[in-house]
Amino acid sequence: AQKVTQAQTEISVVEKEDVTLDCVYETRDTTYYLFWYKQPPSGELVFLIRRNSFDEQNEISGRYSWNFQKSTSSFNFTITASQVVDSAVYFCALTPAGSSASKIIFGSGTRLSIRP
Amino acid sequence: GAVVSQHPSRVICKSGTSVKIECRSLDFQATTMFWYRQFPKKSLMLMATSNEGSKATYEQGVEKDKFLINHASLTLSTLTVTSAHPEDSSFYICSAPTSGVDTQYFGPGTRLTVL
Numbered sequence: 001a002q003k004v005t006q007a008q009t010e011i012s013v014v015e016k017e018d019v020t021l022d023c024v025y026e027t028r029d030t031t032y033y034l035f036w037y038k039q040p041p042s043g044e045l046v047f048l049i050r051r052n053s054f055d056e057q058n059e060i061s062g063r064y065s066w067n068f069q070k071s072t073s074s075f076n077f078t079i080t081a082s083q084v085v086d087s088a089v090y091f092c093a094l095t096p097a098g099s100s101a102s103k104i105i106f107g108s109g110t111r112l113s114i115r116p
Numbered sequence: 117g118a119v120v121s122q123h124p125s126r127v128i129c130k131s132g133t134s135v136k137i138e139c140r141s142l143d144f145q146a147t148t149m150f151w152y153r154q155f156p157k158k159s160l161m162l163m164a165t166s167n168e169g170s171k172a173t174y175e176q177g178v179e180k181d182k183f184l185i186n187h188a189s190l191t192l193s194t195l196t197v198t199s200a201h202p203e204d205s206s207f208y209i210c211s212a213p214t215s216g217v218d219t220q221y222f223g224p225g226t227r228l229t230v231l
Contacts, residue, residue, distance in 0.1 A: 037222075043207055045160075045222040091159065095220075103150070104211070104220060108159045 002027045004094050004107035012113040013082055021077045021110045023092030029053075031097040034068065034075045035104070040088040051075060052097065079112075087114045118144050118214045122223035129200055130231055137195045137226045139166075139210030145190035146212035150220065151183075154207040166193040166210075200230040 003026040013019045025034065036048040049059065051068050059066045063080045079086055092107040119142040129135050139149055147168045152160040164185055165173040172185035182204075184196040193212075197204050207227050211220040 033219075035219075042224075043209075043227065044224040045209065047219065047221070050219050102213075103162055103165070106159045111157070 002029075002094055002096075002105045004092050004105050006090075006092055006107035006110050008110045009108070010111045010113070012115060014115050015084055016081050018078060018080050019082050019112065021079075021090050021092075021112065023075045023077065023107060025073050025075065025092070025094050027094060027096075029096045033095050033097050035091075035093040035095070036066065036075075036077050037091045037093060038088045039091065039109070045091070048077075082112075082114045084114045084116055087112060118142075118212070118221040120210065120212050120221045120223040122208075122210055122226050124226060125224060126227045126229075128229045128231065131201050132199055134196055134198045135200055135228060137197070137208055137210075137228075139193045139195070139212070139223050141191045141212045141221075144212075144214050146193075146214070147190060149187060149193040149210055149212045151185065151193075151195050152209045152211065154209060154225075156207075160209060163195075168193075197228065200228070202230045204228065205230045 005024045032053045034051045038046040038048055056068050065078045067076045089109045089111045091109045093104045095102045095104045121140045123138045127135055149166040151163045153163050154160045162175050163178045166185045166187040168187045168190055174180045187193045207225050209225040210223045213220045
């Protein structure tokens with residue numbers, strides 16, 4: 001069975017602090033994709049990153065960075081120097097690789113609040 | 117990236133009426149689209165997989181007679197909530213994968229309120 005766990009339901013930090021959102025997944029597939037999406041109050045899902053299970057290199061994009069560790073089945077997301085605009089719900093997700101028509105399994109989401 | 121649109125973005129209807137939500141892939145063709153439902157402060161739950169030219173595949177517990185899905189063309193899937201009731205009030209989101217790329221693009225969502 002596939003499962004994505006985001007243990008942190010809500011996080012609140014003061015602006016400019018760094019914050020890490022945890023994601024742990026379970027899958028029996030040997031190849032898969034992991035995703036992070038941002039959902040601001042408007043409701044639209046914003047794609048942030050896709051990571052192939054074969055690629056364990058960490059990635060940095062501006063203030064965002066992702067740490068993928070296959071050994072612990074984790075795909076954590078860190079925001080450096082957080083800003084108020086980062087306030088949103090963040091979802092970690094998983095899908096088998098090899099078919100673009102595969103279902104996406106979402107975690108329960110972490111609601112991030114950045115206080116000025 | 118690819119663009120998926122949804123219409124309407126927000127709808128309020130009376131109990132007992134039916135509501136149709138459209139999902140369109142604007143710059144690519146999608147033989148498959150997905151419909152999700154999201155309750156307030158909850159995650160997205162997959163309702164069904166919409167297949168162009170064939171019947172939709174529904175997830176366990178989703179009433180197919182209640183949530184009618186039609187995938188009439190390679191760029192359009194519709195979700196009709198029949199005889200809507202207040203408990204059907206929710207945020208409905210569709211997604212579509214682009215061919216050859218294992219990434220799905222999501223529509224902006226439709227907020228349904230049934231009075």
